[in-house]
Amino acid sequence: MVSIKNAVSEKMVGKTVQVRGWVYRTRSSGGIAFVVMRDSTGIAQVTVKKGSVPDEDFVSATDNGIESSAIVEGTVAEDKRAPGGYEIRASRFILVGKAEPFPITEYQSTELLLDLRHLWIRSREQTAIMRIKDSLLRGARNWFHENDYTEVTPPIITGVAAEDSTSLFQIKYFDRIAFLSQSAQFYLESLIFSCDKVWALTPSFRAEKSRTPRHLAEFWHLEMEAAWLTNEENMQVQEQMVTAMLHNVADECPDELAMFKRDPAALKKIVPPFDRMPYGEAMQYLQGKGFDMSWGDDLGAVEERELTKDRTIPMFVVNYPKELKPFYMKENPDDPRTYKNSDLLAPEGFGEIIGGSERETDNELILERLREKGEPLENYSWYLDLRRYGSVPHSGFGLGTERIVTWICGLDHIRDAIPFPRTVSRVFP
Ligand code: ATP
Numbered sequence: 001m002v003s004i005k006n007a008v009s010e011k012m013v014g015k016t017v018q019v020r021g022w023v024y025r026t027r028s029s030g031g032i033a034f035v036v037m038r039d040s041t042g043i044a045q046v047t048v049k050k051g052s053v054p055d056e057d058f059v060s061a062t063d064n065g066i067e068s069s070a071i072v073e074g075t076v077a078e079d080k081r082a083p084g085g086y087e088i089r090a091s092r093f094i095l096v097g098k099a100e101p102f103p104i105t106e107y108q109s110t111e112l113l114l115d116l117r118h119l120w121i122r123s124r125e126q127t128a129i130m131r132i133k134d135s136l137l138r139g140a141r142n143w144f145h146e147n148d149y150t151e152v153t154p155p156i157i158t159g160v161a162a163e164d165s166t167s168l169f170q171i172k173y174f175d176r177i178a179f180l181s182q183s184a185q186f187y188l189e190s191l192i193f194s195c196d197k198v199w200a201l202t203p204s205f206r207a208e209k210s211r212t213p214r215h216l217a218e219f220w221h222l223e224m225e226a227a228w229l230t231n232e233e234n235m236q237v238q239e240q241m242v243t244a245m246l247h248n249v250a251d252e253c254p255d256e257l258a259m260f261k262r263d264p265a266a267l268k269k270i271v272p273p274f275d276r277m278p279y280g281e282a283m284q285y286l287q288g289k290g291f292d293m294s295w296g297d298d299l300g301a302v303e304e305r306e307l308t309k310d311r312t313i314p315m316f317v318v319n320y321p322k323e324l325k326p327f328y329m330k331e332n333p334d335d336p337r338t339y340k341n342s343d344l345l346a347p348e349g350f351g352e353i354i355g356g357s358e359r360e361t362d363n364e365l366i367l368e369r370l371r372e373k374g375e376p377l378e379n380y381s382w383y384l385d386l387r388r389y390g391s392v393p394h395s396g397f398g399l400g401t402e403r404i405v406t407w408i409c410g411l412d413h414i415r416d417a418i419p420f421p422r423t424v425s426r427v428f429p
């Protein structure tokens, strides 16, 4: 039993193999059937000749339907006409699960494909996206492990807003209310006092009301927090970790990347350090390009596209004005209008994939900012405790895993970077 990718290869020519998979397409004429089979690794043409297989197997090969599952046994042979140049000449074709007429045919609307997402995720493109995501995440996981970070498991049900209280999902929690986590940051900040350097991969939930191609209501958030880390060191962690992710996917997934016209060799050219551009400089650059904006305006998708469209390597925008960012960031002593923070923007016009900062350690400043925002202080008592018992300088960041997948695969919409997207209009299937 071998994977389809391994079966149809030079080294298997003349050998007998057994593969398991699903019918991708099928064509028969007279005494011969050409069944293209797929598994998670690729596709292969299986030639089934009447007389070369038991009679019932020949019936199965000619009368099955797309997405039927089958076990095939046969000999691998070179054949220029087959996709990939090799085929399997069957000695057995055993139908396991005969499929009803498959509801997805060649040209389908986006809406229908979303309604049939549980079936559409079998498509070659969706399969490749999932393998690319898997590989990117392994690159990050390996990097964290090699650099002595501890993977931790923060809660998903929380009592406070980490980011923006207007995008909180509220849930009934026994006889009170609670929220779905928007970020694990506060919990990771607590955990650095036991583990020094921590990271977590968790779902984050944000009730994003505006429909953009880069926001989901539920996304997988890769977050890191480390004691003693300055904001500059925080950026070094980001550029090293992102590089490790990109190099890992370049090594592991050249075929999948090729489906999205992404050159693995170009990914290998991305190495630290990434450029660092202060917010003020980004503003001047944009003004020079004719953007009508001034200090204090946020950088949205359009501005980030302008900043990154001619770049091939990610860049940091650093030191944003305080009014644009959450209360927990550390004031920048060199320009107190700003924080010691950074957004990491992916190149080619893509934009933000990471937000990070050094964290404020002065409880007086935190209290002042919370009061300004009218936040109920009692919710934050435990967070303030972290600064009362052996406070240390510390920094961290959050990477949107679907953002980096969307960029690498050049997808039009972030919903294709997750198998079951959750958006304003969709929670089914
Ligand atoms: P944006 O300005 O794009 O909404 P943000 O400033 O709200 O992002 P952070 O709170 O810093 O983002 O979250 C960290 C990272 O999580 C972002 O850099 C992004 O990659 C990702 N992210 C944030 N919101 C979403 C979302 N709704 N869907 C998918 N990924 C997201």
Ligand code: MG
Pocket: none
């Ligand atoms: Mg946001």
